[in-house]
Amino acid sequence: MDRKLISRGLERRPAADFLRWILPWAALLAFGIYAAALCLVKGLNQTNMDNRFAFGLWIFVDLTMIALGAGAFFTGTLLYILKVRGLRAVINSAVVIGFICYSGAVAALMIDVGQPLRAWYTFWYPNVRSMLTEVTFCITCYLVVLSIEYLPVLLKNRRLKQIPSFLVFEFELHKLMYVFAGVGTFLSFFHQGSLGGLYGVLRGRPFAFREGFAVWPSTFFLFILSAAAVGPSFVLLTAWAVEKIAGRQLVHPAVFRSLGRISGMLLSVYVLAKTIDTLIWINRTSPDAGFPAWQFYAWQPFGTWILFAEIVVFGLVPVAMLLCPGVRGRKGLLVTAAALACCGVALNRFVLTVQTLSLPTLSFDGFMTYWPSWQESATFLGVIAYGVLLYSFSFRYLNLFPDERELAGEALEPRQAPVLAGRF
């Protein structure tokens, strides 16, 4: 019944199958909205956060989502500014992923603050010294940029492009896409960095505090690097997952390999920088604040294993895999390496958000633990469901993978190849 909305030449499952796919996610989204409404109406007492664990699951998820959503800006940078043409095959998907991650993170943030209606105060009374001010400004602006980047993808819908003015608008927007990619890159670099800076500037939390250059702590640069490194990996993972679910090839294997190579190169620089930063922190920054670094890892369950996991298991291992052409040639291994890289960035964000707050700073205070309430978990799952739904609808009704028709044509016998098979 929705055939007229699906682009010509694209094969999609019957509407009934699609309905069966989205129904559980829609139910989860509804549950998430109910939990979020409880937090908004009754207050944050519905969560298990407290005066000690002032940040919880939501901040961890926000930081992780924004890092994974970096694929949008980085793929845009590579395609529009550095002219890596091959990435055109995944740019639409990357933009949708970025839009989902950023809008989801902003939605979660609005529930996480005690007075959401005062969000505009940050723009009216900005404290230019606060990293959170920079984060708020950049994320808001970048979400606008992502919305603009999403528009041409949306306006290419089969029905929408029948409206002439939309077609003209989409054409004009495409011409400006280089400008938006540039603005997006600038904004993304700053807010990815500022998110790292959020913790790096906390002088009162020696576990997170880092020295740096000028007003930026080292975590500022590490966050930019790690986000740029795992962004392509997440784009790769998403494309692979969609291929599996849709049951057809969407992207040339060469594009997967290219994404893996880019991710691997950047991840190697990140792991090296992270190792140097950790050594400086252990030997100078932390002892200077009166906190020997080893004592942070004596509070179980956060032992030195977490540092090992972050740098070796989820750092060096995916680097070695992604930089090896043989591994990149085998999709299973390539996807495993990309997944390890994404898990690594999630672990890094977990360490900075949760481990930092669980460690005591006063000698007579203890190690604290935290477990999210069902309202927090449901809100988080609601954000995930929102992402899956938006991506599912985008995939069904928009042309997220421009090579899809071409690849479908290759799979058929030449005489059976559709007349319209082609890139656009």
Added chain:
Amino acid sequence: MTTAKYGMTIDLDRCTGCGACMVACAVENNVPPAPAGAGDRKGITPIRVFKVDNGRPFPEHRTVFVPVLCQQCGHETPCVSVCPQQAVDVDPATGIVGQMPERCLGCRYCMAACPYHARYFNWWDPEWPPGMERTLNPDVAPRMRGVVEKCNFCHGRLHAARLRVAAAGKREIAAADYVPACVEACPAGAIRFGDLNDSASEVALASRQESSFRLLEQLGTQPKIYYRSRREWVREIAAAPRPPAMPLGRKTRVAEERKEKVRG
């Protein structure tokens, strides 16, 4: 008008842990009663008394009570620089770190930044049982749900003192004109308050004594709360925490000794 730097000294050898300072603070500043089911970690205690022991078994076991409040950091104040909308500031005339609940977004970044865990979030709407609203202090506005608060050296009292001084045609606030509620309530006289810039004041003199120390001094935040104790082990609480699992840690040794005693 000269610039003041208000601070406190807390004599830990005198503190009996009676909690009068906590009660006085809550009453003075209209801290609402905690709702049913509220846990210890969600309460509002702008001054909170910790019970600390030396980790040794009887008869060497010793205890000290440590009242912890906003340490009024004087250098690179962690909560001021992080607040995205300037809801936290340091008054240059008094050195007091202030909090504006009306401007607070409730992002709680300042709470994460505070090394002393001295900032509290209003998790619930402030509600008083019927009749108890008559106990409210008319000079202090109750804070709404979703904002952060902390000790501000009883700002309502500072404001009242300024009005009294102005009405009397004077410019300077005398030491006796402005005293926070916890100082007034302490039956042991353990908490003293005054201008640290006045070198002859009681707090300035006490802060310079050898027995005087500040919490986490190595962080470089220069708190204006000075603790005092003649006991060396009490002065050790100023340092960074020692994890219980550390092989050379005092607490581990004590725990092992206790286990052995239990085993007989």
